[in-house]
Structures are given as C-alpha cells and as structure tokens.
Amino acid sequence: CVPPAPRLPAASMSVVEHVREMASAGLHSNVRLLSGLLLTMSGNNPELFSPSQKYQLLVYHADSLFHDKEYRNAVSKYTMALQQKKALSKTSKVRPSTGNAASTPQSQCLPSEIEVKYKMAECYTMLKQDKDAIAILDGIPSRQRTPKINMMLANLYKKAGQERSSVTSYKEVLRQCPLALDAILGLLSLSVKGAEVASMTINVIQSIPNLDWLSVWIKAYAFVHTGDNTRAINTICSLEKKSLLRDNVDLLGSLADLYFRAGDNKNSILKFEQAQMLDPYLIKGMDVYGYLLAREGRLEDVENLGCRLFNISDQHAEPWVVFPKCHSFYSKRYSRALYLGAKAIQLNSNSVQALLLKGAALRNMGRVQEAIIHFREAIRLAPCRLDCYEGLIECYLASNSIREAMVMANNVYKTLGANAQTLTLLATVCLEDPVTQEKAKTLLDKALTQRPDYIKAVVKKAELLSREQKYEDGIALLRNALANQSDCVLHRILGDFLVAVNEYQEAMDQYSIALSLDPNDQKSLEGMQKMEKEESPTDATQEEDVDDMEGSGEEGDLEGSDSEAAQWADQEQWFGMQ
Numbered sequence: 001c002v003p004p005a006p007r008l009p010a011a012s013m014s015v016v017e018h019v020r021e022m023a024s025a026g027l028h029s030n031v032r033l034l035s036g037l038l039l040t041m042s043g044n045n046p047e048l049f050s051p052s053q054k055y056q057l058l059v060y061h062a063d064s065l066f067h068d069k070e071y072r073n074a075v076s077k078y079t080m081a082l083q084q085k086k087a088l089s090k091t092s093k094v095r096p097s098t099g100n101a102a103s104t105p106q107s108q109c110l111p112s113e114i115e116v117k118y119k120m121a122e123c124y125t126m127l128k129q130d131k132d133a134i135a136i137l138d139g140i141p142s143r144q145r146t147p148k149i150n151m152m153l154a155n156l157y158k159k160a161g162q163e164r165s166s167v168t169s170y171k172e173v174l175r176q177c178p179l180a181l182d183a184i185l186g187l188l189s190l191s192v193k194g195a196e197v198a199s200m201t202i203n204v205i206q207s208i209p210n211l212d213w214l215s216v217w218i219k220a221y222a223f224v225h226t227g228d229n230t231r232a233i234n235t236i237c238s239l240e241k242k243s244l245l246r247d248n249v250d251l252l253g254s255l256a257d258l259y260f261r262a263g264d265n266k267n268s269i270l271k272f273e274q275a276q277m278l279d280p281y282l283i284k285g286m287d288v289y290g291y292l293l294a295r296e297g298r299l300e301d302v303e304n305l306g307c308r309l310f311n312i313s314d315q316h317a318e319p320w321v322v323f324p325k326c327h328s329f330y331s332k333r334y335s336r337a338l339y340l341g342a343k344a345i346q347l348n349s350n351s352v353q354a355l356l357l358k359g360a361a362l363r364n365m366g367r368v369q370e371a372i373i374h375f376r377e378a379i380r381l382a383p384c385r386l387d388c389y390e391g392l393i394e395c396y397l398a399s400n401s402i403r404e405a406m407v408m409a410n411n412v413y414k415t416l417g418a419n420a421q422t423l424t425l426l427a428t429v430c431l432e433d434p435v436t437q438e439k440a441k442t443l444l445d446k447a448l449t450q451r452p453d454y455i456k457a458v459v460k461k462a463e464l465l466s467r468e469q470k471y472e473d474g475i476a477l478l479r480n481a482l483a484n485q486s487d488c489v490l491h492r493i494l495g496d497f498l499v500a501v502n503e504y505q506e507a508m509d510q511y512s513i514a515l516s517l518d519p520n521d522q523k524s525l526e527g528m529q530k531m532e533k534e535e536s537p538t539d540a541t542q543e544e545d546v547d548d549m550e551g552s553g554e555e556g557d558l559e560g561s562d563s564e565a566a567q568w569a570d571q572e573q574w575f576g577m578q
Contacts, residue, residue: 016053020109023060032064051091052110055084059111063119071123078120085113114140118149128349130156147176154186163190171200178204179214185221194222213239224254227384227416229262249275253285261385263421263454265292266485283309283316287353290322297488297518317344317351337361352382359391368399386412386421393425397432405429423447424457431464440464452480455487462493471500488517492524504531 013021015038022031035057042049042057049057062077117136124133134156137149145153154169167190173183178201187197198218205211216239223232233255240251256271272289276282286309293302302322309319320343341358344351359374375392382388389412396405409426416422423443430440441464447457458481465474478494481487495510508531514524 014053016049016056019057019060023063028064028067031060032068035061035064051084051088055081055088056109056111058084059116062116066119066123069126071126075120075123075127078116078123081111081116082113085110085116114144114146114149118146118152121149121152125152125156130159134160142172145172147173147180150176151180151183154183158186158190166190167192174200181217184218185225188218188222188225191225194218197222210244213242213245221254224258225384229258233258233262247274247278249279249282252278253282257285257288260288260292263451263456265295268292269296281312283312283318285318287318287321287351290318291353297516299518299520315347317348317354320344320347321351321353321357334361334365338365350381352378352385352388355381356387356391359395363391363395363398368395371395384416386416386425390425393429397429402429402432405432418446420447420451420454420457423450424454424460427457427460431460437464453485455481455485455490459489459493462497466497469500471497475501486513486517488514488521488524491517492521492527495524495527499527499531504534507531 015034019031019035019038022034038049038057039054039061042054058077058081062074062081065071065074065077117140121133121136124130124136134153137145137153137156140149150169150172154166154173157163157166157169167187170183170186170190173180174187174197177183184197184201188194198215201214201218205214216235220232220235220239223229223235236251236255236258239245240248240255245251252271252275256268256275259265259268259271269289269292272285272292275285276289286305290302290305293299293305306319306322309316309322313319320340323340338358338361341354341361344354345358348354355374355378359371359378362368362371362374372392372395375388375395378385378388379392389408393405393408396402396408406429409429413422413426424447427440427443427447430436430443440460444457444461444464447454448461451457458477461477462474465471465477474497475494478490478497482490482494491510491514495507495514498504498507498510508528511524511528511531514521515528518524
C-alpha cells in the first residue's frame with residue numbers, strides 16, 4: 001500500500017490556497033467569512049492579490065453564497081468573477097502578489113469558467129429567471145458544453161416551448177451519456193419516436209450484460225407519453241415481473257400513475273401502497289395517492305399521509321398539496337387552499353397536482369379566468385392526463401363558454417382516443433346543451449359498454465335519467481354499478497332516486513352508507529336529515545314550513561347532486577368542494 005503524498009506545510013501555503021482547501025473540504029461558512037475579509041482587503045489595496053487570486057476568491061465566495069441559498073448575491077459575485085477572468089485572459093503575465101512567494105502557478109488551479117457559468121444558470125433557475133439562465137448557457141460554445149449543461153439547457157428549452165432546441169440538447173446528453181434515462185424520458189415527452197431513442201442506446205445495451213430490459217423500458221415509456229395507458233401498463237408489468245426488476249419503486253410508481261390515468265383507482269391505490277411499503281420515505285406521486293385516498297373517503301389516512309410527508313420534507317410540493325384534503329377544502333376555506341397551492345407551485349413549478357389544486361380553488365372563488373391559466377399550464381405539463389382537461393372544461397362551463405368547452409372536449413376525444421373517459425367527458429359538455437342531449441346519451445352508452453363500472457359515466461347517465469324522470473332505470477343502473485364497488489356519490493344518488501319512488505327506508509340506508517364512506521358529504525347528510533323530519537309526525541307542521549321556504553330546493557337537491565356529479569363529483573371531492 002503506497003502512502004499518500006505528504007501535504008504542503010500550512011506555513012508554505014498562500015492564503016488563497018487555504019481558502020481553496022476549505023472550499024474543497026466543504027467548509028462553506030468558513031470560506032464565506034475569510035474570502036469576504038480578503039476581498040475587502042483587496043479592494044483597499046489592489047496590489048495585495050494578483051488578478052488570478054482575485055478571480056479565485058470571488059468564485060469561492062460566490063460558491064459559499066450559493067450554498068447559503070443567497071442566489072442574487074451569488075450571481076453578483078459570479079459576474080464579478082467572470083469580469084475578472086476576462087481581464088486576466090488579456091494579461092500575458094501574472095503579477096506576483098505580496099507575501100505569496102511560495103505559491104504555485106495560479107493558472108494551473110483556477111476554477112473553471114464553464115463551471116462558474118453553470119452555477120450562475122443554477123442561480124437564475126432558482127430565482128425563476130429562466131431566460132437569463134438560457135442566455136448564460138447559450139453563451140458557452142457547443143463543444144465546451146458538458147452533459148449537465150446540455151441537460152439543464154434541454155429542460156429550460158422544453159419549459160420555454162423551444163422543442164427543437166430541447167430535442168437537440170437531450171440528444172447531445174445521450175451522445176455523451178447513453179444511459180441518461182431522464183434525457184430519454186425528455187425526448188419521449190417531446191414526441192420523439194421510441195425506436196429512434198432506442199437506437200441511441202443500442203450499442204451500450206449490446207456491450208453491457210444485464211441491460212436487455214432497457215429497450216423494453218424505453219418502449220413502455222414511449223406508450224406512456226403517447227397516452228396509450230393499456231399498452232404502457234402491460235409493458236411495465238412485464239418489466240416488473242422480471243426477477244431483477246421486481247419491487248422497483250419507480251416502476252411501481254409509474255404503474256400507479258398509469259392506473260390512475262386509466263380511471264382504475266383500486267389498482268392505483270394498491271401500487272402506491274406497495275411502493276410506499278418498499279420505500280417509507282417516498283414522496284413522488286404521493287399527492288395523487290392522497291387524492292385517491294380522499295376519493296375513497298379515507299380522510300384519516302389522508303391526514304396521516306400529510307403528516308408523514310411533512311416529516312420527510314417540507315421542501316417538496318406533495319406535502320402542501322396533500323395537506324388541504326382534511327382541512328381547507330372540506331371546510332370550503334378556498335383562500336387557504338389557494339395559499340397552499342401557491343406554496344406548492346413555488347417549491348415545484350412543474351407540480352401538476354399543485355396547479356390543479358390552485359386552479360380548483362380559484363374556480364370556486366369565482367376567479368375563473370385565473371383558474372383557466374393554471375389548468376392550461378397543467379395540460380402543457382401533462383398532455384395525457386384527462387383530469388387537467390376536465391378542470392379546464394369545468395371553467396368554460398362555469399363561465400357559460402359552451403362552445404369552447406365543446407371544442408376542447410372534441411380535441412381530447414380525438415387526441416387521447418375513444419375510451420370511456422373521453423366519451424364521458426364529451427358527453428358532459430353535450431349535456432349542457434339541450435340540442436345535444438341525444439348525442440350525450442349515445443356517448444354515455446358507449447362509455448358504459450366499454451366500462452360498466454366507470455363511476456363518472458354512471459353519474460352522468462344517472463343525471464340524464466333524472467332529467468327524464470326515469471327513476472326506475474336510474475335505480476337499476478346504480479345498483480348494477482354498485483354490485484362490485486362502493487362509492488359515496490353513487491350511494492347518495494341512489495338514495496335520491498329511491499326517495500323519488502317513495503322507497504324511503506332503503507333511501508335512508510343508502511345515505512347512511514354514503515356517510516360511512518365520506519362523513520363530510522353534505523348532500524347525503526341533507527337527504528338523511530330531510531327524511532328524518534318526514535318520519536317525525538310531531539315535526540309535520542315544521543316540515544311544511546321548511547318545505548315552503550326551500551320549495552324546489554330539495555327537489556333541486558336531486559338535480560343538485562346530479563349536477564354536482566356532472567362537475568366530476570369525484571374530482572371535486574379531491575379538492576373538498578362538495
């Protein structure tokens with residue numbers, strides 16, 4: 001074993017070398033104090049340090065500021081460092097510094113100018129100044145760009161909508177690092193064909209053992225980004241079943257998200273729970289998991305999830321999105337929900353659930369145009385997620401912009417294909433126009449033929465049957481839907497229909513089941529309270545007075561429950577807005 005080379009005695013090191021040593025050792029607070037003092041000395045006596053030493057001090061000081069998250073100050077010091085480096089490059093000879101005769105040639109250990117620019121770009125991104133970040137990185141010649149610079153540029157270009165430049169940068173990352181999987185996902189998200197992406201990794205797959213799964217992985221996520229949920233699920237399941245990739249948390253999380261997109265909430269919850277058991281500190285996707293738990297009426301589990309996520313980290317968007325489920329929305333404290341959504345977006349501007357949360361809060365506060373902006377951004381980030389389109393269409397319907405809603409629903413139908421979800425979404429808009437009622441009925445029948453248990457389609461069909469006063473048909477539809485699942489909204493609507501045909505006892509049972517699933521369901525509670533009054537003879541006179549006051553309000557309760565369901569009752573339940 002060869003002993004390490006002896007370090008230079010501290011006495012023979014220059015003060016700048018001491019700063020460099022501390023920076024390398026991660027002593028950022030110490031670097032900040034000493035470099036700050038030395039820079040002041042240099043300002044008072046310009047001859048004290050050479051230009052190269054001043055450059056180093058500025059860079060090390062800026063690095064310490066970056067570590068302390070003082071990004072504007074860091075940018076200022078990095079800019080000064082680059083100006084110093086520019087002046088240094090014009091000097092053919094380095095001036096000796098006072099009291100530093102033992103120093104080595106400074107040019108051999110100067111901080112990289114490319115690295116300084118990268119750090120500046122990082123500061124700009126943290127300050128939400130993406131244009132400045134792109135500008136500083138664009139100034140680096142292509143041949144000098146490292147993989148991490150190209151990766152940052154690709155992400156920034158993508159966010160700015162410069163797709164062609166983004167694709168070029170992602171491809172450059174893969175050329176340098178063919179196993180950069182996030183760059184692969186970036187290309188697939190920009191509609192680059194899976195076969196083309198796979199061809200960029202074929203050499204490394206063939207040369208390294210146990211990488212044969214990568215081509216299947218690329219194929220799976222190509223399906224994900226084209227919205228082909230069924231084939232994506234099947235392909236990832238085939239990967240997950242392989243012994244070497246079994247119980248991979250990322251694959252389980254992707255499966256959970258795909259099941260959620262496909263409307264299969266039970267399997268989605270199952271996969272999220274499996275992933276969470278494997279990794280108790282998992283944060284990614286937990287906002288969607290929280291939505292599903294709230295949808296199932298498991299409010300205590302949602303609250304526990306929120307507390308657990310905050311204990312893991314409050315610097316991610318997910319805890320702030322999950323937190324409102326048992327607090328702000330169920331109490332209709334939309335302004336608080338708005339704050340929490342904004343906080344989540346501040347932490348992660350790419351959080352789709354945070355955008356949906358804030359958009360829904362704005363919509364319920366009557367600020368529809370602002371809500372539309374948030375739903376459009378969610379669509380840009382997740383063009384294959386139907387719930388983003390649902391939120392936008394709800395805004396159009398809330399502002400009586402039926403034409404815009406119809407155009408959007410038709411585009412979704414054409415883009416994502418004719419499945420139960422898109423058929424139901426289109427039917428929802430058609431129900432708003434008396435002229436297209438028959439078309440809505442046809443669309444809902446097609447949706448229920450594909451998926452008889454699809455709750456949103458059942459809810460919309462029940463609304464249509466309620467309008468036509470076909471209560472017996474509605475009861476049969478709801479009983480069939482509830483045969484293999486239990487859902488608060490379906491039980492409540494069945495209770496409404498049973499009241500309409502004077503089946504009061506069973507209606508009471510259905511309201512009770514609905515409240516057991518979601519104790520905060522106000523409509524079920526109102527239906528039960530009304531029936532209890534009707535059953536009490538001593539309250540008959542009082543009941544008549546109440547009926548006179550509310551009039552068609554209770555009859556509208558049946559319509560209201562359906563109308564609420566028409567606005568995606570389960571989506572609204574996620575945001576606690578029922």
